[in-house]
Amino acid sequence: MIPIAKPIMEKEEKEAVLEVLESGMLAQGKQVAQFEKDYAEYIGTKHAIATNNGTMALVLALKALDIKGKVLVPSFTFLSPVSTLYFVGTTPKFVDIDPKTYNMSAEDAAEKIDSDVEAILPVHLFGQACDMTAISELAEDHKLKVIEDACQSHGALWKNKKVGSFGNAGCFSFYPTKNITTGEGGIITTDDDALAEQMRAYRNHGQSHRYTYTSIGYNFRMTNIQAAIGIEQLKKLDKFIEARRKNAEYYNQNLKVKTPYVAENAFHVYNQYTIETEDRDTLTTHLKEQEIGYGIYYPVPLHEQPIINDESELPNTNTACKHVVSIPVHPSLTQEDREKVVETINNVEKP
Numbered sequence: 566m567i568p569i570a571k572p573i574m575e576k577e578e579k580e581a582v583l584e585v586l587e588s589g590m591l592a593q594g595k596q597v598a599q600f601e602k603d604y605a606e607y608i609g610t611k612h613a614i615a616t617n618n619g620t621m622a623l624v625l626a627l628k629a630l631d632i633k634g635k636v637l638v639p640s641f642t643f644l645s646p647v648s649t650l651y652f653v654g655t656t657p658k659f660v661d662i663d664p665k666t667y668n669m670s671a672e673d674a675a676e677k678i679d680s681d682v683e684a685i686l687p688v689h690l691f692g693q694a695c696d697m698t699a700i701s702e703l704a705e706d707h708k709l710k711v712i713e714d715a716c717q718s719h720g721a722l723w724k725n726k727k728v729g730s731f732g733n734a735g736c737f738s739f740y741p742t743k744n745i746t747t748g749e750g751g752i753i754t755t756d757d758d759a760l761a762e763q764m765r766a767y768r769n770h771g772q773s774h775r776y777t778y779t780s781i782g783y784n785f786r787m788t789n790i791q792a793a794i795g796i797e798q799l800k801k802l803d804k805f806i807e808a809r810r811k812n813a814e815y816y817n818q819n820l821k822v823k824t825p826y827v828a829e830n831a832f833h834v835y836n837q838y839t840i841e842t843e844d845r846d847t848l849t850t851h852l853k854e855q856e857i858g859y860g861i862y863y864p865v866p867l868h869e870q871p872i873i874n875d876e877s878e879l880p881n882t883n884t885a886c887k888h889v890v891s892i893p894v895h896p897s898l899t900q901e902d903r904e905k906v907v908e909t910i911n912n913v914e915k916p
């Protein structure tokens with residue numbers, strides 16, 4: 566079986582976890598502080614605030630930014646950037662995607678801005694940055710806040726700048742399918758001192774100081790066990806990205822299907838390698854037969870989900886949902902794996 570994702574846990578991660586277990590200091594402490602420092606440095610922001618997962622990272626950012634108005638967000642994505650809007654008492658205004666990159670279309674976002682809109686929530690999908698030049702300009706012109714969902718894009722660049730360093734806040738996930746993992750986990754990056762302080766307080770029951778509660782907060786803390794893994798994973802992130810990019814390059818050269826388009830200003834970190842096919846059922850049947858893992862991200866757009874049921878017209882989103890298939894691109898693939906994937910797909914997708 567070639568899995569769609571495969572976390573890499575080595576000696577370093579195991580030793581770091583053992584050290585925490587033996588110390589007895591399991592909850593948020595020294596390792597979390599170190600991980601936050603390392604992560605902020607990697608992304609190039611002043612602060613990083615670790616959380617228990619990426620979804621709660623989004624909640625914390627939206628809550629601390631006090632977002633009450635509508636938020637421009639794509640529908641072609643995972644649920645969290647939309648469900649978290651409801652958590653903080655607001656609603657999404659859905660934006661269509663650029664059909665080439667699958668990321669939020671800045672042109673469509675521009676058309677959807679009105680006086681109800683308070684923020685933009687671009688999702689850097691599959692490991693590729695959104696057009697942050699256009700999105701940042703829109704935000705500046707209309708005085709909108711920007712919360713980046715970088716949950717799938719650790720290390721991705723737009724014009725040589727890391728995602729998570731453009732908006733008011735950037736949110737990341739460390740779920741096991743991501744480019745680095747802590748089992749479950751998340752982090753928020755920001756340059757804003759006051760926002761960082763508010764997020765740290767909300768993360769820990771709204772305490773400004775021990776047993777002084779200045780707001781009604783949550784428990785969104787990361788453990789030292791997770792952070793110890795994160796510290797070691799982060800040291801390997803660039804190496805993991807390089808391996809993913811090599812696998813992607815092999816597919817780009819050899820697959821006879823529509824392969825991912827990379828925007829000129831983007832450095833893609835291939836959390837997913839997503840192809841398009843006219844006959845997805847036939848392709849996935851063959852992948853299954855050959856024991857090749859795959860994922861359909863995403864089969865149904867969020868605006869059409871039963872719990873949301875929004876009437877937006879998003880033609881590029883609907884088309885993408887019908888044709889996309891993601892195939893294994895993780896760093897542990899062997900040459901034999903890559904060849905098997907290519908051969909299986911090319912045999913089905915005769916030109």
Ligand SMILES: Cc1ncc(COP(=O)(O)O)c(C=O)c1O
Nearest residue numbers: 618619620643645716738739740
């Ligand atoms: C785009 C996007 N946003 C948010 C999340 C939520 O992250 P988590 O699973 O850590 O809560 C995910 C991850 O699964 C994601 O892919």
